[in-house]
Amino acid sequence: MPELPEVETIKNELAPHITGRWFTSITICDAKPLHGLSVEEFCHKLVGQRIEQLKRRGKYLIFQLSNGEVLIIHLRMTGALLLNPERTDRYTRVMFGLDDGNQLVFTDRRRLGVIWLAEEEQSVVGKLGPEPLASEFTANRFASLLQKRQAPIKAVLLDQTFVAGIGNMYADEALFLAKIRPLRKANSLSNQETRALYQAVQDVLTQAIRNKGASIDTYKRPGGENGTAHFSFRVAHRGGKPCPNCGMPIQRIPIRNRGSYFCPNCQKL
DNA sequence: CTTGGGACCTGGCTGC
DNA sequence: TGCAGCCAGGTCCCAA
Known part of the structure; x- marks a missing residue:
């Protein structure tokens, strides 16, 4: 994908x-x-x-x-x-x-x-939001944008007019790194959580580019090779498997008709 | 304006 | 073996 x-x-x-x-x-x-x-x-x-x-x-x-x-x-x-x-x-x-x-x-x-x-x-x-890895997309801008939204944080991360390029897999991975439950309302995040999520988005995307993308389904690079980013996934597409932090089974719930994977122990409500 | 639900599209997989 | 039903999810469209 x-x-x-x-x-x-x-x-x-x-x-x-x-x-x-x-x-x-x-x-x-x-x-x-x-x-x-x-x-x-x-x-x-x-x-x-x-x-x-x-x-x-x-x-x-x-x-x-x-x-x-x-x-x-x-x-x-x-x-x-x-x-x-x-x-x-x-x-x-x-x-x-x-x-x-x-x-x-x-x-x-x-x-x-x-x-x-x-x-x-x-x-x-023309309607796309900012590029998440561009220098103009600062932690402060991210925080002020989040305060205006009360939808689940997972849904907001997937909104391409909010920020462009994040999809289902990397939204789940970033929320796990930031220890935030995907159903949390966007404007309910603390300053500390907001900063952690900002950093997690940067880290997850940067690392995945370094690994040439994730070949979960049919993704192929132009030469026909697979990417390797999916080998680093902690929760995405890992329903029922143990959390890499605590060992508890990873849960899957639908949000906006999208499978959302998270650790019920590490990602607090 | 924001939010949430359905539609689009096809194939792999699971359970009966 | 066949088949129904779920799952995969980026984006558009529509209604509240």
């Missing part, structure tokens, strides 16, 4: 291979991901465009094109971008041919991924 660390890894590993290249052919196997554009429009507008830069914003990948427009891809749950995969399969959705003979392939088992071609980047990612 690509969250910020996974998308950051894809950007980092793809950029050296595709920056400066241009699109020579597009093959659409499934038009569903194309947002608001026909197959003909999409191919016609994209072929011939040079990739000036590859960027990430939240969980979105942004290809800056030579005509000033942007190609934006959101992988959602099961999307992947593979460089020259050995073979394609029934989950192959779009194939992008590049001028050096390389091929960038978008695959997506559950067909939830979305591809935009837009004149203005902000029309797609």
